[in-house]
Amino acid sequence: GAGVSQSPSNKVTEKGKDVELRCDPISGHTALYWYRQSLGQGLEFLIYFQGNSAPDKSGLPSDRFSAERTGGSVSTLTIQRTQQEDSAVYLCASSAKGQTESYGYTFGSGTRLTVV
Amino acid sequence: GENVEQHPSTLSVQEGDSAVIKCTYSDSASNYFPWYKQELGKRPQLIIDIRSNVGEKKDQRIAVTLNKTAKHFSLHITETQPEDSAVYFCAASGGRRALTFGSGTRLQVQP
Numbered sequence: 457g458a459g460v461s462q463s464p465s466n467k468v469t470e471k472g473k474d475v476e477l478r479c480d481p482i483s484g485h486t487a488l489y490w491y492r493q494s495l496g497q498g499l500e501f502l503i504y505f506q507g508n509s510a511p512d513k514s515g516l517p518s519d520r521f522s523a524e525r526t527g528g529s530v531s532t533l534t535i536q537r538t539q540q541e542d543s544a545v546y547l548c549a550s551s552a553k554g555q556t557e558s559y560g561y562t563f564g565s566g567t568r569l570t571v572v
Numbered sequence: 573g574e575n576v577e578q579h580p581s582t583l584s585v586q587e588g589d590s591a592v593i594k595c596t597y598s599d600s601a602s603n604y605f606p607w608y609k610q611e612l613g614k615r616p617q618l619i620i621d622i623r624s625n626v627g628e629k630k631d632q633r634i635a636v637t638l639n640k641t642a643k644h645f646s647l648h649i650t651e652t653q654p655e656d657s658a659v660y661f662c663a664a665s666g667g668r669r670a671l672t673f674g675s676g677t678r679l680q681v682q683p
Binding site: 563565 | 573604606614615616617618621661668669670671672673674675676
């Protein structure tokens with residue numbers, strides 16, 4: 457597609473419920489990233505997929521968080537047993553990426569998650 | 573891992589003045605340094621980037637400088653306009669690593 461698409465744009469969930477957030481990257485971009493942005497704060501790295509390599513999960517804050525990327529394209533971020541501190545905007549980004557060089561990210565519009 | 577520090581956290585300038593935002597990074601292996609602009613309620617957007625084999629890069633009113641020895645890089649905006657008001661993030665990465673972002677600078681351009 458023309459840009460990075462994320463859905464839903466807004467999600468309100470009850471504490472303890474599971475949620476799934478979806479990201480559809482730019483066609484042909486091999487790298488896909490998930491970041492979290494709390495209100496008025498910076499961008500916190502969560503997880504990164506590059507081609508067929510094992511994902512870099514070093515930013516996931518707890519084992520309640522997981523993500524997968526199917527067929528090298530669409531990614532789903534799953535948060536189990538949501539807590540109020542999980543409330544944030546979850547941003548997905550994709551980029552073209554070589555073996556040794558980085559390229560600029562294109563971000564999606566984000567999913568605003570509110571846990572009540 | 574990489575650590576990126578960004579200063580100042582807020583910056584207010586008069587329209588037409590220059591604005592400078594500074595970042596430092598910790599990992600000498602980092603070789604890519606982009607800057608993002610995030611307007612209120614919108615997604616971050618790449619405005620300029622620089623690689624470690626270059627010391628300075630300009631794009632109209634925006635310039636970025638890099639000092640590899642000191643591990644500093646800076647964003648310079650000249651002739652600021654009200655539409656430059658936003659939060660600006662610096663970032664750094666190298667090799668296969670994802671970008672590490674600074675904490676952001678809220679720039680307010682007063683008309």
